[in-house]
Amino acid sequence: MASRVIAIGDVHGCSTALRSLINSIQPNRSDTIVTLGDYVNRGPDGRGVIEQLIALRDQCALIPLLGNHDQLLLRNQSSRTEIPGHPPIDPDNGLELFRDEHFSFLQTCELYFEIETHFFVHANYDHKKPLAQQDPYTLLWLSLDSKMPKRHFTRKTAIVGHTEQQDGDTLDRGYLKCIDTYCYGGGWLTAFDVHSGKQWQFDQNGVQRQAAT
Structure with a gap:
């Protein structure tokens, strides 16, 4: 089987959606999977998401x-029941049970990744700067609604998340594709094969979107 990105x-x-997505993708050792971040908060089982990703390695x-x-x-490891700027985490949803291995996983996460034809960031980018020179605020926090970037000077296609597409459809600008499709809010968790264009989408209950191709 040819390698995929x-x-x-x-x-x-949304751990159930992630489990269903991985089962459908059926990744093998020749594949590269790039997860765009925001594993925790808002949905019911951030711990379970991280544990699945650790196993996926x-x-x-x-x-x-x-x-x-x-x-x-x-930033808030010492107080595991609350994330600054957000309501206290419900002690019944499992998010308060993060252990050292979960924090260790997050500490290994990158700010960007690139291949010959594409690059991947969580939120946004400055089209004039190399990825290694990007401001962390732009990469992690700046929404596309606040500033839609131009095509990156490398001419590579950007794959991003962070800016919720509440209609459940990916945003495709040609040079940029946003695949945050609002899973926790009633939308879908999206996976996208950057070379073939194949797309998978599952909701929080693990139901596949039949329109996905």
């Missing part, structure tokens, strides 16, 4: 990117 959008604690080349919600959790 597959991006997965913002999971936000045994199946493929996993490139996990850091999201802004993940950054907040890392």
Whole structure:
């Protein structure tokens, strides 16, 4: 089987959707999966999401990117029941049970990843700067609604998350594709094969969107 490069959008604690997505993709050791960050908060099972990703490293080349919600959790390790700027975490939803291995995973996450034809960031980018020179705020926090970037000077296609597409459809500008499709809010968790264009989408209950191609 030919190797694939597959991006997965913002999971936000939707562990059932992620499990269904991975089962459908059936990754193998020749595949590279790039997860775009925001593994925790908002959805019911951020811990379960991270544990699935840790296990996924045994199946493929996993490139996990850091999201802004993940950054907040890392900044708040000493108080595991609350993320600054957000309501206290419900003690019944499992998010308060993060352990050292979960924080260690988040500490290994990258701010960006690139291949010959595409690059991957959580949120946004400055089209004039190399990825290694990007401001962390832009990469992690700046929404597309606040500033839609131009095509990057490298001419590579950008794959991003962070800016919720509440209609459940990916945003495609040609040079930029946003695959945060609002899973925790009633939309879908999206995976996208950047070379073939194949797309998978599952909701929080693990139901596949039949319109996905």
